[in-house]
Amino acid sequence: MILDVAFSRLDPACRSASGRAVAVIDVIRATTTITMALHQGCAGVMPVRTLSEARAVVRKLGRDVLLAGERGAERAAGCELGNSPAEYGQERVKGKTIVLTTTNGTRTFQAAAGAQTLIACSFLNVSAAARRLAATGLDILIVCAGRHGCFCLEDVVGSGMLIDRVLSVGDRPIECSDAAGAAHQLFATHRADLFGMLRGCGWGREIIQKGFGTDLEICAQVDLTDIVPVMRKGRLVAERA
Template identity: 45%
Template sequence: MRLHVALTPAELKSLDLPQWRAVVIDVTRATSTISQAIASGAERIIPVASIAEARRVQRSLGEGALLGGERGGLRIPGFHLGNSPRDYTAKVVKGKTIVFTTTNGTRALKAAATAGETLIGAFLNQGAAVRRLARARGDIVLVCAGREGEPVPDDTACAGAFVERLLEAIGDAGPTEEAAQALALSERYRGRIAAALRESPSGKALIAVGLGRDLADCAKLDALKVVPALVRGEVVRLR
């Protein structure tokens, strides 16, 4: 069984993606926020690439659907929610459909949509996702969203932490060179997840716009027990 890390979504082009199980990772913040929203009881999340598409989809669903997302780290004008995990409380999102667009994360989800299975991963739900992956066979690719098409250490370190735990859980997993590189980076930040986020360009950008507190929320290892998955274009909770 192969265990691979795509440092950016563009690297998926070299794979026969339907033959792989994918885990999309955008630690700061899309996959952390999606995981929190699903844990808080959101019925489904519809990821879209553009603001215009988000508005069109939300209008077609009616007033009960919420708009969530960001550009430049900040909530999009007219949207109900931004991209901060702490905003997605049960009081706000339970039972709701959320149409969601972000700078990097939702595009990564779109890129991985044709995988045999597409899960959403973060530090927040890492343990639950690893347990899910270990229950079935098949090659696994950890898809880092990156930032503006470039790798970022927060996503890569999270992917590396996934690699470490998957190697422990699946005895015959064989890491690729890229997976080994991600593992080495995660080992540098062992026990210092918050530092990995702060030192990443993604984290620095959030601090610059006054959202540095989100980094601590995204760094909470195994705080959630949910495994969201992209199923026919919608993110739902796997049971």
């Protein structure tokens, strides 16, 4: 089994998504928020690229739908929800379909569109995500959301944690690419203080400045749930693993 990591949706490693089991990681905050939404009982999350696309999907679906959007960390104009996992409580999202667009995270799902299996991973569900990936028996690609195509430490550390879990549950020989090995090493460097890593990385510092610092406490929770968001016909739905 081959295990590879793309450091952003623009990384050419994404070209190998086809036929693989692919996990998208956007620790701060899209895949944390998606995992939380499904954990709180929402019916499904549809990640879309643009706000106009999101509005069109909401109109088409009609009822029991929430429009969620983020631009520059803030809730986008006209949206009922932003990208803060704290907003996605049970009372708000249970039974609803959420149409979500974010600056980097949701667009990353399109970069991995050829995947055989496509899931969302965050610290919140990392062990369940590893079990779900390993169960496919496929080669694995982890795609970090990154930021405008550039490297984000928190997503790479998240990838390294996911790799750590896959290595511990896998029963077949696993060949790590250079990128996967490096992600695993960076996780080892930061595993003792994940919350400190989230507060110290570039995007974490900006999120704190913008007033979303408490979100990082949610993002740092490891294995809060065994829910794995799995893509089915353009919609991420909850599976337990």
